[in-house]
Amino acid sequence: MHIYLPIAEISVPAESLALLGVAVGFLSGLFGVGGGFLATPFLLFMGIPPAVAVGTQANQLVATSMTGMLGHWRKGNVDMQLGTVMMAGGMAGSLAGLLVFRMLQHFGHIDLFIAVSYVILLGTIGTMMLIESMMSLLKRHKVTEDVISLAQRPFFQRWPYKMRFIKSRLYISALLPIIIGFVGGLLVSILGIGGGFILIPAMIYVLGMPSLLVAGTSLFQIIFISAFSCILHATFNHTVDAILALILISGGVVGAQIGVRAARRIKGAPARVALALLILAVGARMIGVLFVEPSDLFALDMRQ
């Protein structure tokens, strides 16, 4: 069944969209990642314009991060204070991201930028995850909790605007979470991904947050950042497709249920190996886009 998307202004098979939503939801249920890194490239592949793909993804992120955050909230694993400080940086980041996006679009390099960013991000994260999960699979060594975070080093201890984060038991410069939030905001606005897989390691290794609070807190601020970015995209680019978002969200709800059930049967380390391989595969596909000679060197860019 084809469905005509009012903002993307193309007709696409509704089944494949719903299936994409299910796949993304499955990932988020199984691994707790947003799945945006999978959704954006597939939307582009289906012929949805990059601006609509990213703008709509921001909307879908609001829904998935809301569902995820509520679960952590109920267990009391959200540091609202730190989340709010990160959010301040995130708002600035998503505004900057929107400007960068428009600029790149004007010069015709948005596809290139998305591809390069994906290669760098997914390549780095995928490799790190693969090494870590393989190590824990082979050696079964204990994960050391007491890593010395960057924030505790003397250089960062001297940074101004020190704040006490009671729940996370941290006394660090507010600039650090603001910078991390800023990067997250950039990712939402330019790539349409929540960036959980960047934010979470950063919050552990840079800020030194207790790992129990990390996922909930990052989801908490992603809700607001993606909502902000979605409103920005809607207001200045008119590129949020409500119908496309609704199909993706509905598929995502179903997929998340399957993912959560699957998560009970699958062990942590092998699942992380699988996720790492998936991330690397998407990265490799993007390398292909960049380095394999395209069958057609020409492309059209229609202006309204």
Add this chain to the structure above:
Amino acid sequence: MRYLFLILLLFAAPARAEMNAELARDYVDISTGFNGETISLFGTTDEDNAEIIISIKGPESIVAVRRKGRVLGAWINKDTVEFRRVPSYYDIASTFTPDDEFAKEHEIGFGNLDFYAENESNPEKVHVFKEALIRKMQAKGFVPEEAKQVRRIDAHFFKTTFILPPDIPTGLYTVDTYIFRDNKLLGHESRKLQVGQVGFNANVYITAHEHSFFYGLFTVFVALISGWSAFTFLRRD
């Protein structure tokens, strides 16, 4: 001498044929289930078995044609040529196959339209990019390659049908009917065709463009509610 001139003038004046052409419907409605549509045109003329050409043209816009080149091993967009006044859709139906010279003179066929490159003066480059533009528009299905027939119902009455694809660009279309005899233009009729979203789709589109801030707020609100209900109603414990 003066009489001779008048007589010459009389002969030189183009013979105008009486003609009429009308679309069966002057609008195409795109709703959620839209999967392409056909649009018919009927016409009459007092010329017996005249040659007929009917073109359908989408709204004109600027199209940037980009060519990828290799930079540090990666394929990135290197050259851009922008064409002005490119119709977003173009199709043609006729009773005959016009030769190249005739087609050029009367701007028949997508490649013979007068869209021009503004930021590029090198004619060879413009030619290469224009070829690419034509090829890509054909590949997208916005310039159907297959030649369509104008069907003669009798010597004076004709009909043609265009098939519009599911992803047809929206906007105000122009449908032109030309009547020729011996390569001379005898008559021309122009009709407008409105291709646009209707109903729910149109409302979404209009709201997104005219009340964009509230539209954004609303989509965020819907997303929050869906996220919340997914958690509340589908909780596993």
